[in-house]
Amino acid sequence: MGKRIGALEAGGTKMVLAVGTEDGTILERESLPTTAPEQVVPQMAAWFAEREVDAVGIGAFGPTAVDPASPQYGHVLDTPKPGWRGYDFLGTMRAGCDVPMGYDTDVNVACLGEATFGCARGLDSVVYLTIGTGVGAGVMVGGRLLHGMLHPEAGHILLAPLPNDPGKSVCPFHPNCLEGLAAGPSIEARWGAKGVDLADRPEVWELEAEYLGQALCDYILCYSPQKIILGGGVMKQEQLFPLVREATVRYLAGYIKTPELEDLETYIVPNSLHENQGILGCIELGRRALEK
C-alpha cells in the first residue's frame, strides 16, 4: 500500500498540516494559528497520530537546529516568538506521534519542494528565496539541503546601499542587509505605503531590483545554483522579474559565462507550485526520513 506522509509547515503566524502521498498528492490539509507551543505542538502531533501517517516532514521557522548530531536538534533557537525560544519542537512531535520524522527550515523545505515537484525538478543545486515579511533563503547543493554550523541565513547578507535610496535598513541587527533593505516592511517604511499599493511607482521596484540583483549575484558566486526561484508576497509584483534579471547580470559584470545566464527567463523564475512548495517539500522530507 502507498505510504501516507504527514507534512507540517510551521510558520510564525500559522501552522499548515497536511497528509499526502509520496508522489506529492495532498489528501487533506488543515491550518491552525501559531499559539503557545505547549498548546499547539501536542495538538499537531495528535492530529498526525490519528491519521496514522507513516512519517512526517517538518519545515520550521528559524533559527532552529537542523543538524541531527547537535544536542539542540529540533529545538527552536533564538526567536522573539513568545514561549518558543529553546522549545523542543521535534522531540514533542515525536512524543505524540512515533514515526520517522524529517526536520528542516521552512525555506529549505520550500527549496526541496520545488526541486522535487516543481520548476527545479531534476536539478541538484537550487536557491529558493522568499521576500515577504522577512527574507529567507533555502539552499540545496549537490542534492542536499545546506546546513553546516546552523543553516544558511542568506536573507541577511550585507549589500552596498544605494546613494539614491531615500530609506534605510529596518533590520535591528544590520544597517545594510538584504532583509533590512528589501523585505516588505522595508519597502513600506521607505515609501510610506504597502508594496501592494506601490505597483505603479517604477522607482520602488527599480530600487528593489538593485538590492535583489546584488543578493542574487552573491548567491550565484557562492552557491553556483542551476536555478534561482523567487517567492513571497513582494514577488507578486511581477514587473520585478525582468528588473531583477537585468540587475543580477549587471552585478555579475560578465565574470561568469554559462548557458543558464544566457537564458535568464528560465534561470531566475517565480515559484511554480501555487504556494504549495513548502508543504510538498515537507512531504518529500518525510518520505526521505522513512527511506532512512
Ligand code: ADP
Ligand atoms: P510572510 O513573509 O509573512 O509569510 P508574505 O510572503 O505574504 O508573508 O509577505 C508579506 C509581505 O509582503 C508584507 O510586507 C506585504 O506588504 C508584502 N506583500 C504582500 N503582497 C504584496 C504584493 N502584492 N505586492 C507587494 N508586496 C506585497
Ligand code: ZN
Ligand atoms: Zn539583517
